[in-house]
Amino acid sequence: MCGIAGVLNYASRTPVDPAALLRMCTAMGHRGPDAAGTLVRPQHGLGLGHVRLSIIDVAGGDQPIGNEDGTVWTIFNGEIYNYKELRGQLEAAGHRFRTSTDTEVLVHLYEEKGERLVDDLLGDFALAIWDDRRGELLLARDRLGVKPLYYADYQGRFAFASTLPALLEGSNAPRVIDPLAIQSYLTFYTVQAPLTIYRHMHKLLPGHLLTVRNRQVRIRRYWDFEFEPDHARGVDSFAEELDGLIHDAVRRQMVADVPLGAFLSGGVDSSTVVSTMARYSSGPVKTFSIGFREAAYDESRYYKPLVRALGVEHHELVFEPNLLDDVTHVVQMFGEPCAIASAFPLYYLAKLARQHVTVALSGDGPDEIFAGYERRYSYFRTMDRARRLVPRPLLRALERAAQVTSLVKTTNGLGNTLRRGRKFFETTVLPPEQWLPFLTINRTALTEPAALMACQPAAGETLPYVDAFLSRAGGGDWMQPFLYADIKVMLPDEMFTKLDAMTMANGLEGRVPLCDHRIVELAARIPSQLKFDGRIGKAVMRRAVQKRLPQAIMERPKVGFNVPLNEWFRDELYPMAHDLLTDASFAASGLFEPAAAQAMLEQHRSGHQNYGGVIWSLVAFELWRRSEPVAQGAVLPTKTERPPEGPALVTAA
Numbered sequence: 001m002c003g004i005a006g007v008l009n010y011a012s013r014t015p016v017d018p019a020a021l022l023r024m025c026t027a028m029g030h031r032g033p034d035a036a037g038t039l040v041r042p043q044h045g046l047g048l049g050h051v052r053l054s055i056i057d058v059a060g061g062d063q064p065i066g067n068e069d070g071t072v073w074t075i076f077n078g079e080i081y082n083y084k085e086l087r088g089q090l091e092a093a094g095h096r097f098r099t100s101t102d103t104e105v106l107v108h109l110y111e112e113k114g115e116r117l118v119d120d121l122l123g124d125f126a127l128a129i130w131d132d133r134r135g136e137l138l139l140a141r142d143r144l145g146v147k148p149l150y151y152a153d154y155q156g157r158f159a160f161a162s163t164l165p166a167l168l169e170g171s172n173a174p175r176v177i178d179p180l181a182i183q184s185y186l187t188f189y190t191v192q193a194p195l196t197i198y199r200h201m202h203k204l205l206p207g208h209l210l211t212v213r214n215r216q217v218r219i220r221r222y223w224d225f226e227f228e229p230d231h232a233r234g235v236d237s238f239a240e241e242l243d244g245l246i247h248d249a250v251r252r253q254m255v256a257d258v259p260l261g262a263f264l265s266g267g268v269d270s271s272t273v274v275s276t277m278a279r280y281s282s283g284p285v286k287t288f289s290i291g292f293r294e295a296a297y298d299e300s301r302y303y304k305p306l307v308r309a310l311g312v313e314h315h316e317l318v319f320e321p322n323l324l325d326d327v328t329h330v331v332q333m334f335g336e337p338c339a340i341a342s343a344f345p346l347y348y349l350a351k352l353a354r355q356h357v358t359v360a361l362s363g364d365g366p367d368e369i370f371a372g373y374e375r376r377y378s379y380f381r382t383m384d385r386a387r388r389l390v391p392r393p394l395l396r397a398l399e400r401a402a403q404v405t406s407l408v409k410t411t412n413g414l415g416n417t418l419r420r421g422r423k424f425f426e427t428t429v430l431p432p433e434q435w436l437p438f439l440t441i442n443r444t445a446l447t448e449p450a451a452l453m454a455c456q457p458a459a460g461e462t463l464p465y466v467d468a469f470l471s472r473a474g475g476g477d478w479m480q481p482f483l484y485a486d487i488k489v490m491l492p493d494e495m496f497t498k499l500d501a502m503t504m505a506n507g508l509e510g511r512v513p514l515c516d517h518r519i520v521e522l523a524a525r526i527p528s529q530l531k532f533d534g535r536i537g538k539a540v541m542r543r544a545v546q547k548r549l550p551q552a553i554m555e556r557p558k559v560g561f562n563v564p565l566n567e568w569f570r571d572e573l574y575p576m577a578h579d580l581l582t583d584a585s586f587a588a589s590g591l592f593e594p595a596a597a598q599a600m601l602e603q604h605r606s607g608h609q610n611y612g613g614v615i616w617s618l619v620a621f622e623l624w625r626r627s628e629p630v631a632q633g634a635v636l637p638t639k640t641e642r643p644p645e646g647p648a649l650v651t652a653a
Helices: 019-027 083-091 104-119 164-169 179-188 235-253 268-280 298-308 322-332 343-354 374-390 391-405 413-428 432-439 443-447 464-471 479-504 517-523 539-548 551-555 574-582 584-588 592-604 610-624
Strands: 002-008 035-043 048-054 072-080 123-131 135-140 150-154 157-161 208-213 215-221 260-263 286-294 313-319 358-363 507-513 648-651
Touching: 002 019, 002 123, 002 164, 002 464, 019 035, 019 048, 019 164, 048 123, 072 104, 072 592, 083 104, 104 123, 104 208, 104 298, 135 322, 150 164, 157 164, 157 286, 157 343, 157 539, 164 479, 164 551, 179 464, 179 479, 235 268, 235 517, 235 539, 268 551, 286 298, 286 343, 298 551, 322 343, 343 479, 358 551, 374 413, 374 479, 391 413, 443 479, 464 479, 479 507, 574 584, 574 592, 574 610, 584 592, 584 610
Parallel strands: 215 648, 260 286, 260 358, 286 313, 358 507
Antiparallel strands: 002 048, 002 157, 035 048, 072 123, 123 135, 135 208, 150 157, 208 215
């Protein structure tokens, strides 16, 4: 894991100021505590910067790294897990290597294949390659979006970086807040790609590459997947193939020249990773877990039998955060507004792991890939059946009957039940392609941000998750749009964003072997009814690993990596939230209506409502806004339309 950054003045060819590169590298220095390097090409108006967390070829892998004659250079964040095979092929073709790092493979593979090099890469990466001869800059992000990559193209100056704060140090783009990003944040608690909190700055989408050449910026999608279910195969056939891919992915991702371990929660996914690692490890696998004082959140009773069975070297701590001291630091590590509450325990878990290892494997991914969210899918499966089997007039009658919810307080059990019933019938009468937009909660309406309402997103603009969902909606399989949107949006913008930020905050590299793109492609061939059978999610994956995991883990219900936000904001975090949301600075920002936010906080504190997640989104945003230098100078937009500048997107692979 590293940090990359660069500037290309493609319009003026003005030499890049080395001090600007240094500022960019300093802004993301936590990503690369071991080394730093720069490359400047004055005649091209180019500058590249890199900070390194040394994982492979610790002594000789500093970047930027060039080819034999110094005409092609790369900076790289991530790992290429098939680099040894690629290196052998390149050496056979006559290329000469000076290091043992996976990074050097990139420059020689580029010489052979140009931008098509990404097709051969098996790994997680954000990379930049500069070609002196063509005067071309190439950026690429891995297929699933495990590694982040930000960029800005403004008035002839192109800048990119691994973090938004680093990009701000190198870009000349104005810091205008994007109202669509605010809507994304308040709805999903994260800003979804290609958006960033700033209108003129973007995230490169997963599975995409970008080129800058001849004063033109071009983006191309190089990877996607389609659902092509193979109904001729059964669960056992898919499970056998999946088991082989899991073993290969975990084995490959155990390659490192530094100590390596794994996060262990006691769920099927992390337990699968650890049990597979044990098979290929020459010694006890180092594992790391976090426990909770609150029994409802503690998972130790599930992972302890596996710890004993595998004989791993286990380390754990009880989650007792000093919230007032750490909350601002955790928020700042994201670089832009992010209110994923489970970042807190992950931050402490990564801090624990870093005391013993430099690389940690995680079990993230299968819930999104294999339909592991059982409660959610049970709800939508019931809706799908009701839509197909219950006469439409009866559904309409039930919907009207459920309107009595407006007469019953929602703070008691009956009111909540009626409210859920009303939502169910209101949604069921809609076609499936309208389910997600209808069920998505627009937090902007709840918090009444009056100033923001005056600069709503342009007509026709929708959130990235909704876009992804609708792109696969309208067919006969109601589950596929949800799976596609989860994989394409929620995985990179929630799970991987959290993992990258919290591990990098502690100088730790996080890897996700169960998100190998080959596993995603296999999952797309598995019929939906084999993934979720109506009761249990991840059915094929469970069949693939059932012989090597304790029965208690196999039978446990799905439990998220959650934290007691509702309790925190009634207790130890209430004073901080109150101070922030009643401060004059909060009102002066022009983003939210203070009276509405304060009323919500007091309703929550009284116990009449559970608004912990929404309150945290407001608090996290305000903490981010006050941080320096991230939000310094940020302003609200004055126009509703999107900016005209920006690269064209070529969607054909």
